[in-house]
Amino acid sequence: MVKYVFVTGGVLSSVGKGIITSSIGKMLQIRGLKVTVIKIDPYVNVDAGTMNPYMHGEVYVTDDGGETDLDLGWYERFLDLNLLMENNLTTGMVYKAVIEKERRGDFLGRCVQIVPHVTNEIKSRIRHVAKHSQADVVLTEVGGTVGDIEGLPFLEAIRQMRLEEGYENTLYVHIALVPILDVTKEMKTKPLQHSVNELRRIGIQPDIIVARCPEMIDNETARKIALFGTIPENAVFCSYTVKSVYQVPLILDDQGMGDFVYKRLGFSNHVQDFKEWKKFVDAIINPEHEVKIALVGKYAGLADSYVSMNEALKHAGAACKTRVCIDYIEAEKFEQNPKDINALDEYDGIFVPYGFGPRGTEGKIMAINFARENNIPFLGICYGFQLAVVEFARYVCGLKDANSTEINPNSPHPVIDLMPEQRGIEIKGATMRLGAHKIIIKPDTIAHKLYKSEEIYERHRHRFEVNLDYMDIFNKNGLVFSGKSTDGKRMEILELPNHFFFFASQFHGEFKSRPEKPDPEYYGFVKACLDKKLDKPKVQF
Numbered sequence: 001m002v003k004y005v006f007v008t009g010g011v012l013s014s015v016g017k018g019i020i021t022s023s024i025g026k027m028l029q030i031r032g033l034k035v036t037v038i039k040i041d042p043y044v045n046v047d048a049g050t051m052n053p054y055m056h057g058e059v060y061v062t063d064d065g066g067e068t069d070l071d072l073g074w075y076e077r078f079l080d081l082n083l084l085m086e087n088n089l090t091t092g093m094v095y096k097a098v099i100e101k102e103r104r105g106d107f108l109g110r111c112v113q114i115v116p117h118v119t120n121e122i123k124s125r126i127r128h129v130a131k132h133s134q135a136d137v138v139l140t141e142v143g144g145t146v147g148d149i150e151g152l153p154f155l156e157a158i159r160q161m162r163l164e165e166g167y168e169n170t171l172y173v174h175i176a177l178v179p180i181l182d183v184t185k186e187m188k189t190k191p192l193q194h195s196v197n198e199l200r201r202i203g204i205q206p207d208i209i210v211a212r213c214p215e216m217i218d219n220e221t222a223r224k225i226a227l228f229g230t231i232p233e234n235a236v237f238c239s240y241t242v243k244s245v246y247q248v249p250l251i252l253d254d255q256g257m258g259d260f261v262y263k264r265l266g267f268s269n270h271v272q273d274f275k276e277w278k279k280f281v282d283a284i285i286n287p288e289h290e291v292k293i294a295l296v297g298k299y300a301g302l303a304d305s306y307v308s309m310n311e312a313l314k315h316a317g318a319a320c321k322t323r324v325c326i327d328y329i330e331a332e333k334f335e336q337n338p339k340d341i342n343a344l345d346e347y348d349g350i351f352v353p354y355g356f357g358p359r360g361t362e363g364k365i366m367a368i369n370f371a372r373e374n375n376i377p378f379l380g381i382c383y384g385f386q387l388a389v390v391e392f393a394r395y396v397c398g399l400k401d402a403n404s405t406e407i408n409p410n411s412p413h414p415v416i417d418l419m420p421e422q423r424g425i426e427i428k429g430a431t432m433r434l435g436a437h438k439i440i441i442k443p444d445t446i447a448h449k450l451y452k453s454e455e456i457y458e459r460h461r462h463r464f465e466v467n468l469d470y471m472d473i474f475n476k477n478g479l480v481f482s483g484k485s486t487d488g489k490r491m492e493i494l495e496l497p498n499h500f501f502f503f504a505s506q507f508h509g510e511f512k513s514r515p516e517k518p519d520p521e522y523y524g525f526v527k528a529c530l531d532k533k534l535d536k537p538k539v540q541f
């Protein structure tokens with residue numbers, strides 16, 4: 001019998017529900033259970049693919065090409081899972097399916113309503129994931145805060161699931177903020193009490209309450225939360241602020257949350273082993289070295305725009321016992337003050353991430369140029385890869401005004417061009433080249449050293465690619481494409497053999513990076529930054 005854990009949030013969004021949900025999954029996984037996670041996003045978009053990362057954070061990409069909420073990234077990283085697009089549910093997706101069924105005549109003669117038609121669709125999608133994943137426990141996180149209009153059909157659906165699945169197979173976890181007042185230093189539970197009341201008004205009584213508080217809550221606060229929440233005191237936990245998010249499963253487990261959830265769901269006789277995870281956490285919080293990286297991008301104002309990249313850099317750092325400090329630099333700044341580019345000299349590495357559209361691209365090209373000419377370790381991802389090709393075309397091959405047609409459709413040297421299958425596509429949603437594709441790695445290259453394999457699968461999200469018309473010129477000038485699609489026509493990895501470390505990929509290695517298994521390209525980059533800083537003549541992978 002599959003068990004369902006439902007996670008809701010109160011008071012504010014962004015209280016770390018994604019991390020706490022992942023942590024609950026981790027505590028169960030560490031006890032030998034197979035878990036999977038669903039994220040519900042109550043917005044009307046069908047998926048996150050059309051949303052601006054500046055407002056909503058990065059768009060996460062799954063193996064099967066889903067463009068999802070970034071919380072799926074946290075689930076995958078914490079639980080070392082490869083989730084699918086079905087693990088993200090949105091209002092748009094659910095209504096689209098219901099309306100299509102209505103048009104087909106599936107409900108012929110009926111008036112189609114939110115209850116039961118929409119709620120049935122939601123429940124059947126949750127149950128489908130349970131069946132498909134064969135998990136022992138399905139965690140479902142409802143995005144937003146209790147009381148949002150958009151979230152109501154989802155809360156109604158999860159309310160009904162207790163009736164249908166039974167008390168012993170369902171568990172409701174409510175997470176809410178407990179602020180500490182500046183002046184009196186008092187922990188305030190009133191907003192949490194209100195959000196629990198709101199949840200009850202909808203018909204859900206939480207089984208567990210997690211207080212999100214800057215500090216560990218005191219006994220008095222825990223008692224109050226239990227009393228007003230109508231739960232025993234040992235069902236109140238606290239996610240207080242820690243140095244690294246990867247500590248959250250450890251602090252919750254220390255409070256007994258893992259055992260509580262495990263037993264409440266009817267499991268017994270577990271072994272629990274956090275040893276490997278603790279080793280990783282220790283490497284993150286007690287590093288021996290430090291490197292400073294300049295991330296030159298277009299969404300530099302919001303770190304969440306690059307969350308998987310940040311985490312991949314941290315995972316790579318942990319593997320080298322190195323703290324990776326990232327400065328987010330707006331690429332446009334270099335266009336306005338070209339002399340500022342020299343400030344990049346202070347960094348151990350330069351990183352150019354993904355991006356879309358012309359804004360900031362010249363600044364990014366300047367940063368790539370600076371890295372190449374000054375032998376500073378460089379990693380480029382997706383747009384960063386494409387702009388590295390543009391930089392090489394302009395300044396090594398002498399192709400004046402070389403560009404991507406995404407930036408200048410009339411460039412005399414369109415070294416990056418729209419992929420043929422993208423021509424004529426006008427619909428924006430889910431039409432990029434998405435998801436995992438096979439890549440063939442060339443022997444005796446840096447890529448081969450890093451991936452230790454001749455075949456890899458990596459996730460993609462792009463419309464443009466390297467223009468094959470320029471292949472001869474690139475080859476002659478020493479640019480090595482060390483990873484290609486299976487037909488050899490799509491360039492996937494580039495490297496410069498004579499540089500300390502100059503590496504870029506069309507795909508996004510960050511989506512497959514895990515705490516204990518750093519992604520090879522990020523690992524290579526961080527190791528290069530460290531070795532360069534330690535004045536080693538060559539990188540040692």
Ligand code: GLN
Pocket residue numbers: 353354355356357381382383384386406461462463464465
């Ligand atoms: N804008 C580029 C493209 O569509 C790069 C995309 C990206 O960086 N994800 O091909």
